[in-house]
Structures are given as structure tokens and as C-alpha cells.
Amino acid sequence: QLQLEESGPGLVKPSETLSLTCIVSGDSINFNSYYWDWIRQPPGKGLEWIASIYHNGRTHYSPSLGGRVTTSVEASRNQFSLRLTSVTAADTAVYYCARHREHYYGQWGQGTLVTVSP
Amino acid sequence: DIQLTQSPSSLSASIGDRVTITCRASQSVRFYLNWYQQKPGKAPKVLIYGASSLQGGVPSRFSGSGSETDFTLVISSLQPEDFATYYCQQSFTVPYTFGQGTNLEIK
Numbered sequence: 001q002l003q004l005e006e007s008g009p010g011l012v013k014p015s016e017t018l019s020l021t022c023i024v025s026g027d028s029i030n031f032n033s034y035y036w037d038w039i040r041q042p043p044g045k046g047l048e049w050i051a052s053i054y055h056n057g058r059t060h061y062s063p064s065l066g067g068r069v070t071t072s073v074e075a076s077r078n079q080f081s082l083r084l085t086s087v088t089a090a091d092t093a094v095y096y097c098a099r100h101r102e103h104y105y106g107q108w109g110q111g112t113l114v115t116v117s118p
Numbered sequence: 119d120i121q122l123t124q125s126p127s128s129l130s131a132s133i134g135d136r137v138t139i140t141c142r143a144s145q146s147v148r149f150y151l152n153w154y155q156q157k158p159g160k161a162p163k164v165l166i167y168g169a170s171s172l173q174g175g176v177p178s179r180f181s182g183s184g185s186e187t188d189f190t191l192v193i194s195s196l197q198p199e200d201f202a203t204y205y206c207q208q209s210f211t212v213p214y215t216f217g218q219g220t221n222l223e224i225k
Contacts, residue, residue, distance in 0.1 A: 037214075047154075047162065047205055049214040060212040063119075096161055103168065103209040104152040108161035 002026040004097050004109035011115050012091075018084040018114055022097030029078050030055045035100035036080045038071060040093040041111075048093075052100060053080060087116045120144055122206050124217035130225040137193040139220045141206035146186045150210035153182055153191045156219075157202045165204075166191060198224075 008020035022036070029036065038050040051071040052060040061069050065084070073080045084091060094113050098105040121144040131137050141151065149169040154162035164173045166182035169189055179194040193200055201224050206217040 046219045047207070047216040049212075049216070052212065052214075062213045064213070098161075100209070103150050104164050105154070105162070105207075106164055106173070108163075111161055 002099065002107045004099065004107055006095060006097050006109045006112040008095075008112060008114070010113060011117060012087055013118055014088055014116055015086055018082070018087050018091060018116075020082045020095055020097075020112065020114070021079050022081070022109060023077075023079045024099075025078070029073060029080065030075050033101060036071075036073065037098050037100045037105070038069075038082045039096045039098055039105075039108075041096070042090075042093045050084075050095075051082065089116050092116045119213050120147060120208050120211065120215050122208055122215055122217040124204075124206055124220050126220060127218060128221040128223065130223045131196055132225045133196055133198060135196045135225075137196055137200075137222065139191045139204055139206075139222075141184075141189045141191070141217050143187045143189075143208060147208040147210035149185050150208055151182075151184065151189045152207045152209060153180075154205045154207060155200075155202045156205065162205060196222075 003025045005023045012018045035052045037052045041047050053071045068085045070083045092115050094111040096111045098108045123142045125140050151169045153166040156162040165176050165180050170182045181192045183190050204220045
């Protein structure tokens with residue numbers, strides 16, 4: 001059974017880089033037909049799609065993040081990663097990784113809260 | 119970007135009630151519209167995908183309909199475990215977008 005687990009620091013200083021990893025277990029990240037996505041949710045607010053990566057490295061990014069975001073796959077470790085540069089308090093959120101298959105998110109990680117604060 | 123507008127934003131209902139939540143897209147998403155349920159402190163869970171397909175394991179009291187720009191989620195008879203926040207999401211084109219959410223509360 002597929003499981004996703006986000007990991008990374010829970011506190012990041014303003015202007016620094018947020019880095020998260022999603023560890024995938026129960027399936028190969030290399031299997032085609034899947035996209036691996038990042039979604040975030042500021043406290044008390046709605047869901048925002050951030051980025052998507054295919055197993056071959058093809059990526060899509062939210063234009064609202066202004067080029068600050070990158071995602072990559074580390075196939076040998078069956079995980080994928082998110083980097084968000086120049087963070088501000090507005091980037092404080094619960095960050096989820098999720099598998100995008102057949103046009104919907106069938107599996108999600110449990111989410112990890114990242115707070116941007118001095 | 120495709121904007122998704124859900125209505126209502128919040129809703130109070132009783133056990134056994136029939137509840138309808140709508141989602142309107144700013145342009146056609148064909149049938150690439152999904153519905154998720156989220157409970158506090160938990161990740162969202164897909165209920166309906168492709169506008170009307172029920173995800174495995176989801177009770178049949180949940181149903182979805184619609185196409186192009188207008189979609190509906192119906193809960194035919196509310197159960198205690200259904201009180202949560204519901205989101206629609208379009209997967210027709212990037213950037214994928216979500217509705218603002220509908221908070222379903224106990225009356």
C-alpha cells in the first residue's frame with residue numbers, strides 16, 4: 001500500500017530556503033502514469049497547488065510563486081523534493097506531498113507544518 | 119488560471135439531511151473535477167473524481183455530477199462523520215486549482 005511521508009525542518013527564517021522531502025513507500029516513484037505533487041495549506045485557509053513532477057523529470061510549477069519553487073525526483077531513494085527560496089511569513093503552511101494519478105490525488109502524505117519566522 | 123467558486127462557503131445541517139454543494143469553474147474543465155473531504159488536522163481525502171466517479175471505499179451516499187463549468191456534490195443523508203470541509207479541484211490544466219472550501223457544520 002502506497003505511503004507518502006513529508007520530512008524537513010519545521011522552522012525556516014525569512015529570506016532563506018525551505019526544503020522538504022517526500023519519502024515514497026509501497027510503490028516505485030519511477031512507475032509511469034503518475035505525477036508527484038506538492039500542495040500547501042496556510043493555517044485556517046484553503047489548499048494551494050505548488051508543483052508537479054513526472055517520473056521522467058518533467059515539471060509544472062505554480063506561476064503565483066514567481067519562479068521561487070523547484071521540485072526534483074531522487075529515484076534511487078524513491079523520494080522527491082521541494083525547494084522554495086526567499087520565503088516570507090506568507091509561506092507558512094502545512095505542506096503536503098501527494099500522488100496525482102488519473103487526474104486526481106488518490107494518496108496524500110500526512111502533511112508537515114513549516115513556519116517562517118526569525 | 120481557472121477559478122473555482124464553491125457555494126455555500128459554510129453550511130449548517132442535521133443528521134439525515136440531504137446536502138448539496140456546488141462548484142463553478144471560470145472556464146470549462148470538461149469533466150476533470152474532483153471532490154475532497156478534509157477533517158481537522160488531516161490530509162484531504164478524495165470522494166469523487168472525474169466529476170461523478172465514486173472513489174473506492176467511499177459511501178454511496180456521496181455523489182457527484184456536472185460537466186464543463188457547473189458541478190455538484192450531494193450527500194444524500196448526512197452522517198456524523200460527514201461534518202468536515204469539502205473542496206472541489208480541477209485537474210484539467212495547470213495550475214491545478216481548488217475551490218475555497220465549504221465548511222459543513224452540525225446544526
